[in-house]
Amino acid sequence: MQQILYALKIGIVCYPTFGGSGVLATELGMALSEKGHEIHFISYQPPVRLNFHPNIYYHEVTVQHYPLFDFPPYETALTSTLVHVILSNNLDLLHVHYAIPHASAAYFAREIIRQKGKDIPYITTLHGTDITLVGKDPTYAPVVTFSINQSDAITAVSQNLADETYKNFKIEKDIKVIHNFVDTQRFQQSNKDHFKKMLAPNGERILAHVSNFRKVKRVEDVIKMFEKVRQQLPSKLLMIGDGPERQNAEEISRHLSICNDIRFLGKQEQMDEILSIADLFVLPSQYESFGLSALEAMACAVPVISTNVGGLPEINIHGDTGFLSDVGDTDAMAQYAWEILKDDSTLQAYKQRALAQARRFEKKDIIPQYETLYESVIAKYA
Ligand code: GMT
Numbered sequence: 001m002q003q004i005l006y007a008l009k010i011g012i013v014c015y016p017t018f019g020g021s022g023v024l025a026t027e028l029g030m031a032l033s034e035k036g037h038e039i040h041f042i043s044y045q046p047p048v049r050l051n052f053h054p055n056i057y058y059h060e061v062t063v064q065h066y067p068l069f070d071f072p073p074y075e076t077a078l079t080s081t082l083v084h085v086i087l088s089n090n091l092d093l094l095h096v097h098y099a100i101p102h103a104s105a106a107y108f109a110r111e112i113i114r115q116k117g118k119d120i121p122y123i124t125t126l127h128g129t130d131i132t133l134v135g136k137d138p139t140y141a142p143v144v145t146f147s148i149n150q151s152d153a154i155t156a157v158s159q160n161l162a163d164e165t166y167k168n169f170k171i172e173k174d175i176k177v178i179h180n181f182v183d184t185q186r187f188q189q190s191n192k193d194h195f196k197k198m199l200a201p202n203g204e205r206i207l208a209h210v211s212n213f214r215k216v217k218r219v220e221d222v223i224k225m226f227e228k229v230r231q232q233l234p235s236k237l238l239m240i241g242d243g244p245e246r247q248n249a250e251e252i253s254r255h256l257s258i259c260n261d262i263r264f265l266g267k268q269e270q271m272d273e274i275l276s277i278a279d280l281f282v283l284p285s286q287y288e289s290f291g292l293s294a295l296e297a298m299a300c301a302v303p304v305i306s307t308n309v310g311g312l313p314e315i316n317i318h319g320d321t322g323f324l325s326d327v328g329d330t331d332a333m334a335q336y337a338w339e340i341l342k343d344d345s346t347l348q349a350y351k352q353r354a355l356a357q358a359r360r361f362e363k364k365d366i367i368p369q370y371e372t373l374y375e376s377v378i379a380k381y382a
Helices: 020-034 074-089 099-115 141-149 159-168 193-199 219-232 246-255 271-275 292-299 330-341 344-361 363-381
Strands: 009-013 038-043 056-060 093-097 122-126 153-156 175-177 205-210 235-240 262-266 280-283 304-307 322-325
Touching (some): 009 074, 009 099, 020 038, 020 093, 020 292, 056 074, 093 099, 099 122, 122 141, 122 159, 153 363, 159 175, 205 219, 205 271, 219 235, 219 246, 219 280, 219 330, 235 271, 280 292, 292 304, 304 330, 322 330, 330 344
Parallel strands (some): 009 038, 038 056, 093 122, 122 153, 153 175, 205 235, 205 280, 235 262, 280 304, 304 322
């Protein structure tokens, strides 16, 4: 990747778990560190995808427990950690991913630091449920609105999410759309034929789903559409990830007597290897601000069947890289799966187009957009 003119010291606040916002924040931090920036991750656990790099630091937020606290004050602990990290490392900028509670903690930290005679801007990147599900709930909305508006810059991971934010909150600033990205060097199709033969010994097609198995992902629909697909085509399904809906999905697959063709793999780190053996990726979500998992699948040359909601139409092109269907329409999803999987030459064409589309969201093209934004925000404080 192209090297930079001057290195910044950037604090990145994110969730450390398998959720898309944490994954994106971690990939961004690692890419920036490779370009020479000094990156300080601040979270309550090391982010799952975080690898060692000399330019990367990790600061853990520790919450003190006390018998009075039914709800330990994470936001206060995070704010205090931010103050310590900013001052002791002389950070130039904070970049928080997922508004709740990171944007309000950043706001509070900025104000505390200001009292000490130092200025530090913060940028908030909106990821999805911080706006569409959780953020607009009256329990959180006033604080979310205030802390987004106070940000020195706001970004959203898709045009749809920017539009939803304007619709649901009184936003007084410009929201810059910076799409999520994929590292096509790491996420690429590799030869894993030996795995494929073990999982699909008779040449069955392999479908895959990756998520955190929350309600919004509608994992039940993956099982329902798969039941229809396997009536037309010998096929297997890989269910990757874990979350509240996993048990329900397993029960449905037993009830439909198709559990022998479905593997629940739990949380996995070598996603590129698993995606390398997939023929089709299925993402039937109720809402998806972007669908990073679908983009990673496309980078491994896997076409996608997704719903037509949120930012999904910005990455999955109907009839080209896969298909879009209405939420819950598992008949249409199964029909579209047949369209893609019916013969090898059709499948190959979809695979090539999915890969070409993923290359439009290349890491090396998106990272400079963040760097330009950082520089413009810091320049305002100079
Ligand atoms: O619910 C999730 O999928 C996790 C969530 C998160 O913030 O951790 O993901 C959101 O951010 C991802 C990265 O920007 C997007 O790719 C996902 O589409 C988005 N999820 C939703 O909007 C439901």
